[in-house]
Amino acid sequence: MKVHFLGTAAFEGIPSMFCRCDLCQKAKQLGGKNIRTRTSVMIDDELKVDFPPDTYLHMLRDQLDLETIRDLVLTHSHSDHLYAEDLLARYPGYARSSEHKIGVYGNDLSILKCREVLGTGKDKFDLRRVVPFRRTELQTASIVPLPAYHDQKETCLIYYIEKNGKAILYGHDSGWFPDETWEWLRDKKLDLAILECTSGWLDASTHMNIESTVRTKERFVEWNMLQLGGQVVVTHFSHNAHLLHEDLLAIFGPHEITVAYDGMVLQI
Ligand SMILES: [Zn+2]
Ligand SMILES: [Zn+2]
Ligand SMILES: [Zn+2]
Numbered sequence: 001m002k003v004h005f006l007g008t009a010a011f012e013g014i015p016s017m018f019c020r021c022d023l024c025q026k027a028k029q030l031g032g033k034n035i036r037t038r039t040s041v042m043i044d045d046e047l048k049v050d051f052p053p054d055t056y057l058h059m060l061r062d063q064l065d066l067e068t069i070r071d072l073v074l075t076h077s078h079s080d081h082l083y084a085e086d087l088l089a090r091y092p093g094y095a096r097s098s099e100h101k102i103g104v105y106g107n108d109l110s111i112l113k114c115r116e117v118l119g120t121g122k123d124k125f126d127l128r129r130v131v132p133f134r135r136t137e138l139q140t141a142s143i144v145p146l147p148a149y150h151d152q153k154e155t156c157l158i159y160y161i162e163k164n165g166k167a168i169l170y171g172h173d174s175g176w177f178p179d180e181t182w183e184w185l186r187d188k189k190l191d192l193a194i195l196e197c198t199s200g201w202l203d204a205s206t207h208m209n210i211e212s213t214v215r216t217k218e219r220f221v222e223w224n225m226l227q228l229g230g231q232v233v234v235t236h237f238s239h240n241a242h243l244l245h246e247d248l249l250a251i252f253g254p255h256e257i258t259v260a261y262d263g264m265v266l267q268i
Contacts, residue, residue, distance in 0.1 A: 009036035010238040011080040033245040033261035053083040074106030076156040149175035172196030197234040200241025235260040
């Protein structure tokens with residue numbers, strides 16, 4: 001299975017648009033893996049998680065054909081995860097797109113945001129609300145949405161995804177997972193877990209930082225939740241952490257946690 005990391009930054013990207021901090025200046029000079037756009041992952045070119053405003057850039061940079069997408073899973077309605085206006089570009093007049101409907105799955109607020117722009121979705125999208133702990137069959141995979149601790153104004157979701165015999169935890173934006181999410185996960189065997197490390201060494205509650213991502217991996221190991229060869233990946237970095245890609249590699253290397261970068265492809 002191909003897991004393609006399209007973007008790996010938090011809301012503001014790295015460098016952040018209006019920022020003159022040291023990290024943003026260095027990222028601009030060094031380029032490469034220090035440049036991070038807003039988060040999204042594509043699985044097997046057909047299942048996409050989140051739809052950030054950088055999707056257009058991702059298409060150009062990685063030469064994507066977005067018409068291969070069958071299902072779009074949304075974690076929450078924050079604008080770095082859902083820029084619904086760009087979904088309109090699939091309609092006649094903006095695109096000669098194919099006949100199939102893309103299934104779009106998310107919490108109430110994410111689906112409402114899509115409806116405000118797309119109406120019912122007409123012939124191009126099938127908009128579906130999902131609820132925590134209820135398994136939902138997509139066109140390309142089976143998912144179970146799980147509650148996160150991220151923004152009390154909406155039910156932010158992380159996803160347990162089963163596809164072609166593999167299990168992926170798409171774990172952000174999350175904060176430390178709520179107890180009921182841990183309880184649901186504890187007997188699962190993951191081939192891949194994708195976690196956010198938004199805050200670096202800073203304190204964090206509605207996001208994760210280095211300490212909580214490492215603790216999460218330790219719990220996966222302790223609870224025997226990783227499949228043989230199972231990987232843990234960190235992503236969704238904020239410039240406020242002031243960490244370059246090489247700094248992150250030095251921090252996470254000893255813990256055998258993979259640091260994502262824009263364009264990274266994993267085969268699991
Ligand atoms: Zn975010
Ligand atoms: Zn900055
Ligand atoms: Zn968020």
